[in-house]
Amino acid sequence: MIPLERVRADFPILGRTVQGKPLIYLDSAATAQKPRQVLDALRAFYERSNANVHRSIHTLGEEATELLEAARDRVQRFIGAAEREEIVFTRGTTDAINLVAQTWGRRALGPGDEILLTEMEHHSNLVPWQLLAQETGATLRHIPVTDEGYLDLEVLDRLLTPRTRLVAVTHVSNVLGTINPVARLIARARRVGARVLVDGAQAVPHLPVDVRALGADFYVFSGHKMLGPTGIGVLYGRREVLEPLTPAWGGGEMIREVWLDRATWNDLPWRLEPGTPPIAGAVGLAAAIDYLEGVGLDAIRAHEVALTRLALERLGQVEELTCYGPRDAEAKGGVVAFNLAGVHPHDLAAALDLDGIAVRAGHHCAQPLMRRLGVVGTARASFYLYNTAAEVEALVVALLRAQDLLGLRPSGLSGPAGPRASRT
Amino acid sequence: MALLYGEVILQRFRHPLRHGELPSPDAAFEDVNPLCGDRIRLELRLADGEVEAARFRGDACAIATASADLLAEMIEGRPLREVLAIGRETLLEALRAEIRPSRLGCVTLPLDVLRKAVQGVRGAA
Structure with a gap:
């Protein structure tokens, strides 16, 4: 078990607010926050x-x-x-x-x-x-x-x-x-x-x-x-x-x-x-x-598996939401990529930011994988030793709100990728 | 989302006026935003050095979609030299929202696509 309160107190940035809300940092796969030590x-x-x-x-x-x-x-x-x-x-x-x-x-x-x-x-x-x-x-x-x-x-x-x-x-x-x-x-x-x-x-x-x-x-x-x-x-x-x-x-x-x-x-x-x-x-x-x-890599791993399992379960209950990658939390790191139908991941990330939630959105520097998945990009929540189950729940609540805020969009393009010019 | 992006973007995103394609466009260009992978394609029908019609398609966010829609509407009936003079500020004004620096590329992607489409025509002429 991770002494969560003590761990969180070691990370000064977790004490700040974003858009007037307590920061919920779910972007550690991009970069992790730093402890006082x-x-x-x-x-x-x-x-x-x-x-x-x-x-x-x-x-x-x-x-x-x-x-x-x-x-x-x-x-x-x-x-x-x-x-x-x-x-x-x-x-x-x-x-x-x-x-x-x-x-x-x-x-x-x-x-x-x-x-x-x-x-x-x-x-x-x-x-x-x-x-x-x-x-x-x-x-x-x-x-x-x-x-x-x-x-x-x-x-x-x-x-x-x-x-x-x-x-x-x-x-x-x-x-x-x-x-x-x-x-x-x-x-x-x-x-x-x-x-x-x-x-x-x-x-x-x-x-x-x-x-x-x-x-x-x-x-x-x-x-x-x-x-x-x-x-x-x-x-x-x-x-x-x-x-x-x-x-x-x-x-x-x-x-x-x-x-x-x-x-x-x-x-x-x-x-x-x-x-x-x-x-x-x-x-x-x-x-x-x-x-x-000091915290222990085994304890960190177990904590992330628990958060990932919870995230997969709760996100799975959101209508119109698609998760990418293995469904088994034991088979994956603390990373969940997802899309809401009809919502561009950047718009989703901007909506979540209004609730103080930081997630990554876009192609994640993996464009060939995006093509394999058939998407332009995804939103991605990633967890680390300082994240909590309450933050996962807050993500799901914010997603439901974003779903209400965001609407339809024009249909996408088909055809091969890459810039091309034509004059007919 | 009105709270997020403002009414103009919301409206244009949900109900774009210039979304679609032209049967045999005189100029077309498609490009991606390398930061996010968003893709916009713009097609133009030209007559006497003017843009007679413009349509866009794309896999893009609300800001880029609204920007493309506004731009396509804005350039119809205008001579190419005027079209090329349209800058970021004009679009930002028309979008009537505060766009954060990380999203400015979403506003300018359609503008870059437009310039390349028009340059293609001029280069070929």
């Missing part, structure tokens, strides 16, 4: 220890370096990595995926090679591979999504071949909430010699994750979705896979020696971290991990 850690760093890291031979520089490297150790333990050198700090999940594409991908892929993705990926796990495929001549393939919102693994044998060099898959869908069977996928990929990148942006904040137990080659996630600050993310890579990589971006800290016309590379992980790293971000991330472990 994380805000205090950031302030303490800037007030007491701020300096650049690694080559500062003064007290503050040493303190800052220690804090940064301690944060790396903290992340390593949190996700069960074997070595601290396997933890590379990035600006976020998107940055981490692009880093893998531009370092490992450029080296490993050539014409005829295949990258296997899924139909439910976030744009940040689609577009970097599209760019890489254009550069290297590799081909993209995609695991389809079933009507129930699961990956269609029946066709996996056909899609996963000795030509597959990489499988890049989300651990938890940011729209459907589906928890994908990544351990099984990794085992299957390994049989054909493919590497696997797991996008853990929606998983690490909400579930216990052990990268070694999963067997992932790369596992990436962001600090800001797990109570940490923006601007910090993590690339975990198995040492054996990271070791041969040469940098994609040059700068300070990633070098061993530099001449005017050439350079040699630093050791892992710094080789892949050019420039001044997000030091305060790492400090904040470590504080966020402390907070999450």
Whole structure:
């Protein structure tokens, strides 16, 4: 059980009002709110220890370096990595995926090679591979999504071949909430010699994750979705896979020696971290991990399953409402995407905002999945450790009111997607 | 929703006056708002450098729908050069509602579509 009142009191923003109503924040899948403990850690760093890291031979520089490297150790333990050198700090999940594409991908892929993705990926796990495929001549393939919102693994044998060099898959869908069977996928990929990148942006904040137990080659996630600050993310890579990589971006800290016309590379992980790293971000991330472990990932997961179950049940009673993704709360993260018939999700989100309720609306950076679902966008409520059953009930009441407020709309367009011009 | 968006938007959204298609339009363009995926298609019938008729369709929110409907009505009977001079402010005034910054793109999507449709005609001429 989560000590809900105590937890909520740790998040200063939950005390504010929106449009004169108490804030009901149901958008943690986009970014999570920050507890006082994380805000205090950031302030303490800037007030007491701020300096650049690694080559500062003064007290503050040493303190800052220690804090940064301690944060790396903290992340390593949190996700069960074997070595601290396997933890590379990035600006976020998107940055981490692009880093893998531009370092490992450029080296490993050539014409005829295949990258296997899924139909439910976030744009940040689609577009970097599209760019890489254009550069290297590799081909993209995609695991389809079933009507129930699961990956269609029946066709996996056909899609996963000795030509597959990489499988890049989300651990938890940011729209459907589906928890994908990544351990099984990794085992299957390994049989054909493919590497696997797991996008853990929606998983690490909400579930216990052990990268070694999963067997992932790369596992990436962001600090800001797990109570940490923006601007910090993590690339975990198995040492054996990271070791041969040469940098994609040059700068300070990633070098061993530099001449005017050439350079040699630093050791892992710094080789892949050019420039001044997000030091305060790492400090904040470590504080966020402390907070999450203090509450307990198992307790957080159980809390979210209960809220999701309640949301699915109550939303299921609203007429003209369609939910997308698995109906089983145990099979999904704390994310519920839905549409009210005849109501554009943006209008719905604007109506809910009048009641102080923050939900996401739109394509959720997953346009191919929207096409698969046959919608322009959806509204999405997402839950975290600080949300309550009363907030879920308030969402349903506000939806019923919005339904009264909002009306008909003109019929939609049909035909292929994408801008097109014509003159007849 | 009157409370949310104002009467003009509500009315135009529920009962648009220029929603539909033209049998063989002289110009047409369709585009999406990359932020939200909203899609608007605008079709024009032209005569003597003037917009004789305009119709729109789309998968869009109330604001974008109302904006498209107002714009389509506004440009009928006007010469292309005048049509191209219509700006965001004109639409905002006609919508008679306070539009938050995050939704300004909904107002301007039909305007962008209109300009590209007209540019297509001029480029081809």
